[in-house]
Amino acid sequence: TQLLEQSPQFLSIQEGENLTVYCNSSSVFSSLQWYRQEPGEGPVLLVTVVTGGEVKKLKRLTFQFGDARKDSSLHITAAQPGDTGLYLCAGETSGTYKYIFGTGTRLKVLA
Amino acid sequence: DAGVIQSPRHEVTEMGQEVTLRCKPISGHNSLFWYRQTMMRGLELLIYFNNNVPIDDSGMPEDRFSAKMPNASFSTLKIQPSEPRDSAVYFCASSSPFWGQGVETQYFGPGTRLLVL
Numbered sequence: 727t728q729l730l731e732q733s734p735q736f737l738s739i740q741e742g743e744n745l746t747v748y749c750n751s752s753s754v755f756s757s758l759q760w761y762r763q764e765p766g767e768g769p770v771l772l773v774t775v776v777t778g779g780e781v782k783k784l785k786r787l788t789f790q791f792g793d794a795r796k797d798s799s800l801h802i803t804a805a806q807p808g809d810t811g812l813y814l815c816a817g818e819t820s821g822t823y824k825y826i827f828g829t830g831t832r833l834k835v836l837a
Numbered sequence: 838d839a840g841v842i843q844s845p846r847h848e849v850t851e852m853g854q855e856v857t858l859r860c861k862p863i864s865g866h867n868s869l870f871w872y873r874q875t876m877m878r879g880l881e882l883l884i885y886f887n888n889n890v891p892i893d894d895s896g897m898p899e900d901r902f903s904a905k906m907p908n909a910s911f912s913t914l915k916i917q918p919s920e921p922r923d924s925a926v927y928f929c930a931s932s933s934p935f936w937g938q939g940v941e942t943q944y945f946g947p948g949t950r951l952l953v954l
Binding site: 766767768769770771774814824825826827828829830 | 841870872879880881882885893928930942943945946947948
């Protein structure tokens with residue numbers, strides 16, 4: 727069974743601090759996505775990475791796909807209270823046409 | 838454009854009762870996914886459809902769960918009989934134009950919070 731482990735599980739930081747969230751697996755993925763979910767809502771896609779070593783930036787968020795396409799990281803610079811939420815990674819194994827979601831990182835940014 | 842619509846948003850029922858969750862995907866999307874989210878197990882894919890046909894139902898927990906997609910604009914997830922361990926948030930998501938042709942974006946609905954007493 728494929729498993730995507732995220733760390734840390736919980737993170738509480740002050741506004742302005744930087745943080746990194748990790749997503750790790752023993753499986754190789756053809757693509758990996760990051761989502762943010764706010765309370766009472768469904769997950770919303772932030773980014774998709776498909777090439778090993780790929781780095782994508784979305785304003786203060788930087789996403790990286792591992793060279794071996796087994797892991798990924800999300801780095802947030804100068805976190806803001808609006809970044810608060812549940813961050814989920816999801817990996818797709820070639821040919822399955824479905825995404826397996828990670829265990830999630832719950833982030834709280836304090837003003 | 839309206840996003841994915843789910844109903845009801847909240848459902849409280851007693852053990853043994855039948856529960857039906859409903860989903861209207863985004864118009865033009867031809868892939869539809871049902872997920873279940875709990876604190877213990879996270880977000881799990883239950884089943885997904887492409888062009889109204891079930892493609893993979895390996896995530897459906899047991900025979901008490903069934904899903905249908907009679908047309909491109911409507912899907913149901915039914916639990917009969919319901920049990921307390923079925924309590925979770927159930928999400929429906931849709932994507933286009935054809936899942937598998939490259940990378941697609943799934944759009945999630947707001948979810949249905951189910952509590953089985």
